[in-house]
Amino acid sequence: MTSPLRSPRVIISGGGTGGHIFPAISIANAIMDRWPDAEILFVGAENRMEMERVPAAGYSIVGLPVAGFDRRNPLRNIPVAIKLMKSMLKAKKIVTSFKPDIAVGVGGYASGPTLRAAAAAGVPTLLQEQNSYAGVTNKILARKAARICVAYEGMERFFPKEKIVLTGNPTRQDLVVSEENRKSGYAHFGLNPELKTILLVGGSLGARTLNESVIASLASIEQSGVQLLWQCGNYYFKEISALREQGVIPGNVHLFDFLTRMDYAYSVADLVISRAGAGSISEFSLLGKPVVLVPSPNVAEDHQTQNAMALVRNDAAVMVTDAEAKGCLFETALRLVKDDSRLDELSRNILKLAQPGSARRIVDEIAKIYAH
Numbered sequence: 001m002t003s004p005l006r007s008p009r010v011i012i013s014g015g016g017t018g019g020h021i022f023p024a025i026s027i028a029n030a031i032m033d034r035w036p037d038a039e040i041l042f043v044g045a046e047n048r049m050e051m052e053r054v055p056a057a058g059y060s061i062v063g064l065p066v067a068g069f070d071r072r073n074p075l076r077n078i079p080v081a082i083k084l085m086k087s088m089l090k091a092k093k094i095v096t097s098f099k100p101d102i103a104v105g106v107g108g109y110a111s112g113p114t115l116r117a118a119a120a121a122g123v124p125t126l127l128q129e130q131n132s133y134a135g136v137t138n139k140i141l142a143r144k145a146a147r148i149c150v151a152y153e154g155m156e157r158f159f160p161k162e163k164i165v166l167t168g169n170p171t172r173q174d175l176v177v178s179e180e181n182r183k184s185g186y187a188h189f190g191l192n193p194e195l196k197t198i199l200l201v202g203g204s205l206g207a208r209t210l211n212e213s214v215i216a217s218l219a220s221i222e223q224s225g226v227q228l229l230w231q232c233g234n235y236y237f238k239e240i241s242a243l244r245e246q247g248v249i250p251g252n253v254h255l256f257d258f259l260t261r262m263d264y265a266y267s268v269a270d271l272v273i274s275r276a277g278a279g280s281i282s283e284f285s286l287l288g289k290p291v292v293l294v295p296s297p298n299v300a301e302d303h304q305t306q307n308a309m310a311l312v313r314n315d316a317a318v319m320v321t322d323a324e325a326k327g328c329l330f331e332t333a334l335r336l337v338k339d340d341s342r343l344d345e346l347s348r349n350i351l352k353l354a355q356p357g358s359a360r361r362i363v364d365e366i367a368k369i370y371a372h
């Protein structure tokens with residue numbers, strides 16, 4: 001295999017939620033580690049989270065006017081189809097002017113038009129699928145893809161077997177759990193270093209059931225002698241802050257819309273309560289975090305329950321269903337956070353499932369494609 005002389009030009013496309021954006025940034029960072037002169041351009045969806053998060057990570061991004069189809073109300077899809085056509089034209093222009101050597105798709109609305117335009121122009125494409133159940137966009141794009149990097153066994157149900165490489169999910173490179181970050185984390189979030197801490201995260205967008213479970217348990221949390229670091233999501237923040245202004249939220253409950261310093265959040269957390277998104281699970285595994293998972297029932301093919309069950313079967317996490325959460329989530333979590341030997345056991349078991357070095361392995365695949 002001969003290596004081309006110059007560094008590659010790479011388009012990375014996808015987004016919509018943190019579950020797609022953070023793996024994309026992690027792949028970009030690993031590309032820059034391999035080829036410091038590489039040129040990377042992100043292509044995302046206008047008004048979605050990536051338009052803010054990608055520049056914050058130091059990369060350029062162009063937005064497409066793409067949106068999701070409404071499966072329940074077909075009439076609403078006329079403007080969506082027009083947006084899709086506009087996005088395809090714009091994606092074609094982006095590919096023509098940027099001249100990528102390879103295009104990487106991480107799932108989410110923007111990756112459809114972008115990778116189709118790249119493939120039509122003869123640019124090789126690589127897909128990264130985070131979940132144990134493949135998304136619609138990736139299933140369509142798979143036909144033209146050179147390589148499909150996955151995190152779970154059994155993905156030949158969705159993709160041509162010869163294109164699949166098991167790399168794991170790339171996680172953010174900045175997630176260091178350390179004593180120093182623990183101390184900084186207490187100060188950053190205004191927490192008491194003397195108390196045990198439960199971190200509650202509802203995925204990148206927040207989760208209604210988790211928020212309602214907190215609200216239903218405020219009295220027992222207040223009396224527990226444990227503090228709660230609560231990420232409620234941008235969408236719910238206004239409504240829940242109003243409760244805080246009414247004095248309903250006790251002093252040991254610390255409310256945030258979104259946590260940019262997840263390294264601090266993980267460092268202070270003795271126990272995590274979370275949705276079972278694939279990216280979050282990869283992070284808990286790498287960091288050995290004891291976790292209570294509440295899978296979202298609102299995702300395709302109930303894939304979060306499948307993600308969670310892969311851990312539960314190995315006694316690597318505790319699961320509470322969405323339907324049970326309001327009744328028993330905090331009873332379970334408050335008991336667990338005080339049981340050090342069980343926390344230790346969960347931590348050891350989840351660590352065994354970690355797949356480190358995933359972004360580097362994806363870049364190995366990019367290098368092989370590029371060298372051809």
Ligand SMILES: CC(=O)N[C@H]1[C@@H](OP(=O)(O)OP(=O)(O)OC[C@H]2O[C@@H](n3ccc(=O)[nH]c3=O)[C@H](O)[C@@H]2O)O[C@H](CO)[C@@H](O)[C@@H]1O
Pocket residue numbers: 017018019020022130131172201202203204205231257258259260262275276277278279280281283296299304
């Ligand atoms: C509702 C929905 O469609 N969820 C999907 C979405 O989840 P979602 O977007 O929630 O993504 P993940 O759980 O995979 O990852 C969340 C990411 O956001 C970060 N984070 C989270 C909260 C916060 O305050 N700050 C922060 O930085 C986490 O560190 C993590 O890197 O994509 C995942 C990966 O395709 C899927 O498995 C999920 O089913």
